[in-house]
Amino acid sequence: MRRHPGRGGRRVAASGAAAGLVLLAACGDGRPLASEPVPSPEVEPGVLVCQGVEVPREVLTGGRSGEDLGEEGQAALAGEEVPPVDDLASWTVAEESGARLTLLRELPEPEDLGAGDVRTHEVLAVARPGGAEGEGWVLASSATCALRVPLPGGLEPASLTRDPARPLDPGSDVVALLATELACASGQDAQGRVQVVDVVQGVQAVDVVLGVEPLEGGADCPSNPPTPVQVRLDAPLGDREVRDAGTEPARTLAPEPAGP
Helix, strand or coil, rough: CCCCCCCCEEEEEECCCCCCCEEEECCCHHEEEEEEEECCCCCCCEEEECEEEEEECHHHHHEHHHHHHHHHHHHHHCCCCCCCCCCHHHCEEEEEEECCEEEEEEEEEEEEEECCEEEEEEEEEEEEECCCHHCCCEEEEEEEEECCCCCCCCCCEEEEEEEECCCCCCCCCEEEEEEEEEECCCCCCCCCCEEEEEECCCCCEEEEEEEEEHHHHHHHHCCCEEEEEEEEECCCCCCCCCEEEEEECCCCCCCCCCCC
């Protein structure tokens, strides 16, 4: 997956491991400046993901109001276990078909759950079992989320914060982060499974996209601990912001509060 936040960005990506910390070193091999996004063939660039539900990017600026739902959409809202929708005008129609209804709306205020998990939207998805030829409608998803870019190669998303034990140093070419795996991982950290998907080194910001290789087999779902990650840059950080570009829009990273 590729992203480019603006002019002056230099795109680099690599991965590796070092003792104690996962060291994800961006390569400095003279690659040209990137001026346009270069999407991976594995990723649909016109799609965002909200808690596993795909949402077309275009609906963020030009979607239909929920007040304009057709007969299929109205029937879906009366489906099994679908919560009451109090204000259709506040929702945008992301998908309406004979098989599925997806509604999306922005939260009045971001919902900060800690560890870099900042929710900005709410999604409601209702599906017809068996597809368009099936009978009845059932709730598929109702959740808050951060809109995220899809990741290639089966990688799962991680929420990011700055590492309070290693504050940003304008004179250093290393950025220390904490990555918290969002998928179920039986309460394990993601040591050895974190990968750099993209790093864009711009004039005003360094944009980072990280992904996590999922565990094989099943896993329980307690909260996962953060994994220390270091990203090496081509030049000292200076006064640039560090942003999580795995979310849309990219989010400036704040340090995770230090423990007692």
